[in-house]
Amino acid sequence: MAVTFSDMGSAAGLKKLDEYLLTRSYISGYQASKDDITVYAALSGAPSSSYVNVSRWYNHIDALLRISGVSGEGCGVTIEGFAPTEAIATPPAEDSKAAAAEDDDDDDDDVDLFGEETEEEKKAAEERAAAVKASGKKKESGKSSVLLDVKPWDDETDMKKLEEAVRSVHMDGLHWGACKLVPVGYGIKKLQIMLTIVDDLVSVDTLIEEHLTTEPVNEYVQSCDIVAFNKI
Incomplete structure (x- = not known):
């Protein structure tokens, strides 16, 4: 059964999510899924520790994305006012x-x-x-959703311009999704951004090596890392 949340940037929205996670380890089912990635991406960052259940869940999903990724399909969560649906939608x-x-x-x-x-x-x-x-049939190519870490040169890098530079990269089969800034340390933040690719048209390695870490984008971008890669 699909789950719907709203106002994820507000105290009311976080309170509702905290109550929802009181008796649940994941957004849906008994394993981490794309539903968890959807809600994770909708949050602007790590929630306050006062939201005990959300904080527990967020730290767990964050660790999974860094270590092994998330492969579960989920049931199709909806976030009102937030639409990275193309980047994480699960087809039948x-x-x-x-x-x-x-x-x-x-x-x-x-x-x-x-x-x-x-x-x-x-x-x-x-x-x-x-x-x-x-x-009259047309061959359909597979797609993948990717969560990418984009790191700036230092704490003086303009992160808004960094995001603009990243989104300025256009390729057939590439669609940029939602993003957020995540603290790294020493006042430095990284851009975490979701994207959808058509597998036959876009190689993530090529995207990084030939577009995101070369001129003019590398004026802002120091390096990129794949956090999660899932077929959809």
Whole structure:
């Protein structure tokens, strides 16, 4: 059953979440899921220790994201007034399996591991393409949600300009989501930002190495780390 929260930046919203977590370890189910990531991203930072249950839950999810990531699907939590839905939405399981099966079938057919395509293989590929075109179907590529840590050079780095520089990177299949500033120490904060990628179009390593840590973005960005990577 889907869960809905609102006013996550207010005392009333945090109190409601604290009461909700009084008898629960996670937002839904019995393991950490994308529902927890949704609520985690909606908070502006670590909550006050006066919200005992929220603080316990937040520290646990924060540790999971740093150590092993979160793979549970969840049931689809909604945060009113906050919409990183594209970055963390979970499609129906049947659709996911069908898309995965279709991708596997196409990959087996299209990839030649031992050399150039033979005439028979080329003919088969052309026939498949013609059949797809005739049926009006379009191959669907898998997607992934990524939580990224973006670190500035020092405490004098303008974090607003850093975020603008990061979001200025455009690639086919790349969609930026919600973000927040997280204290690191000595007055330095890092940008934690969510993004969705189309797996066939975007490599996160390429995004970091060729776009986020090169000119002109590297005027503000010192380094980037992948905190969580989940297929959706």
